[in-house]
Amino acid sequence: MNWIKEQNYKSPNKRFINDLTFHEVYEQVTDLTGKLSSYVKMETRVAIYSNNSVDMALFFLALQLLGKEVLMLNIHLTESEIKRQLELTKVQVVFSDNNKFICFNEVQQSERENIKLIEEFEAERIVVIMNTSATTGEFKSVPLRWKQFSAHVKASQKSIGVTTRDNWLLVLPMYHISGLIILMRSLYNGTQITILEKFDEEQLLTLIERGIINMISIVPTMLNRIVERIENHKLRVVLLGGEFIPKALVQKSIMRNIPIYKTYGMTETTSQSTTFSVLDYPEKIDSVGMPLENVDILISNPDENGVGEVLLKSPMLMDGYLGKVDIAGYFNTEDVGYIDEDGFLNIVARRTDIIISGGENIYPKEIENILYTHPLIDECVVVGHIDKKWGQIPILYVVSSLNEHEILKYLSNKLAKYKIPKKIIYLKELPKNSVGKILRKNLDSVN
Structure with missing residues (x-):
């Protein structure tokens, strides 16, 4: 099925992308195909390098x-x-929002050819390729096909619902799955999106109020900057994901009746794999939710x-x-967690983030959650450093006006002694990627 053509037929006058209706998008997109044709005729795979935009x-x-x-190339x-990503994915043609590559404007000003468009989106055809862990210099290329997008949008619709009034903010970069999937969900659902080039507190608060x-769809670092300023709202869903969601942030949202849906997923799973409404299940605040339709989760090698x-x-x-090699059976997410008696998934840590000190497992998330309950802790992250005596010790990186003694005292009666950070490093801001996730691996360079 061709989703673009279908929505033009079903809802031509309904707004889709910002102020453009589905019919206007269809007309502009079909016009653009004729102009793009001469640039991509001989190409199977091309790239886009751009900030968010219509x-x-x-x-x-x-x-x-x-x-x-x-x-989709990360602009950072x-x-x-x-160069390496283009070489390894065998891409020779790149379109961009500036003159770095073939500029969008150049294509838009070019002559249009009459060409035949794809009538049906075939299930096995690759839609997009996204590279993961590019910030480390070592990346894996994730190809996502129409069959995966089709399964996701249907499952997501059942999980969070859809209304004719839905207007989904697209502020997360579209070169990440968390941003692009908003476009795909809304195209499938026949609903509106509002695209912002980047996160802007005042602009976002105005749209909400x-x-x-x-x-x-937002990450914790973004929500933390605006949560206490949200007064009046008509929000139906605030999809909150990312490596770590502070419990204190979720509690603030509950107090303001903000409809948080905690979610867990990754590029490899076409975004969400689990989600739930925190307002509906406040007792499950520590979990990341129930599996979406047809998602099967297995806990391998569980401890006691x-x-x-x-x-x-x-x-x-x-x-x-x-x-x-293709995946056979289950995919190892490299996360560590458990499923509770009600079927909710709880993520304890990334396997690579677990700190083993003197034979004891230390989960950074536990320490960070406690710290985030203090009003003077702005940002924090706990990582393991090699130690001759203990194997590893926990180190705290923090953005706070509290001194070291105050932080240690705050933790002392809440954590076992072996979990207390052995060193505290103060920063003005924690390193983050383009969607606001804290980059733990980058902290070694600031130590």
């Missing part, structure tokens, strides 16, 4: 109508990283408390990394 969305959709696989990569948007490696399989799971 043009970026239109180019992505037009390339789908041309049947092209689209590599270095020149050498971009005026009731222009009623759905948001049922904590083990989180494995999953679902129709939303990628077939396998580009150029690698």
Whole structure:
């Protein structure tokens, strides 16, 4: 099924992307395909390098109508990283919002050719390629196909619902799955999105207070900056994901009746794998929710408390990394967690983040959750450092006006002694990636 054509037929006059209706998007996208044709005729795979914009969305959709696989490039990569990604994915044609590559404007000003467009989006065809862990210099390419997007949008619709008034804020970068999936969900649901180039507190608060948007996908660092300023709102869903969601932030949201839906997923699983409404299940605040439809989660090698490696399989799971062997059965998320008696998934830590000190497992999330309950802790992260005596020791990186003695005293009667950070390093801001996730691996360079 061609979702773009279908929504033009079903809801031509309904707004889709900002002020553009589905019909206007369809007209602009089909026009753009004719202009793009001469640039991509001989290409199977092309790339987009851009900040969020209406043009970026239109180019992505037009390339789908041309049947092209689209590599989404992170605009924060270095020149050498971009070069390596293009080489390894065999991409020669790149479109961008500036003159770095082939500029959107150049294409829009070019002559249009009459071409035949794809009528049906074939299930096995690759839609997009996204590279993970690019900030470390070592990346894996994740190809996502129409069958995975189709399974996701249907499962997500059942999980969080859909209304005719939905207007989903798209502020997370579309070169990440958390941003692009908003475009895909809304295209499938026939609902509106509002694209912002980047996160802006005042702009976002205005959209919320005026009731222009009623759905948001956001990461904890963004929500933390605005949560206490949200007064009047008509929000239906605030999808909150990321590596770590402070319990204190969720509690603040509950107090303000903000409809938080905690979510857990990754690029490899086409975004969400679990979610739940915190307002509906406040007693499950520590969990990341119930599996979406057809998502099967298995805890491998559990300890006496049922904590083990989180494995999953679902129709939303990628077939396998580009150029690698396909996944057979369950996929190891490299997260550690457990499933409670009600079927809610709880993530304890990333397997690589667990600190083993003197034979004891220390979970950074436990320490960070306690610290975030203090009003003078702005940001914090706990990581393990190699120690000759203990193997590893916990080190705290923090943004706070509290001194070291005050922090240690606050933790002393809340944690076992071996969990107390052995060193505290103060920073003005923790390093983050483009969607606001804290980059633990980058902390070694500031120590």
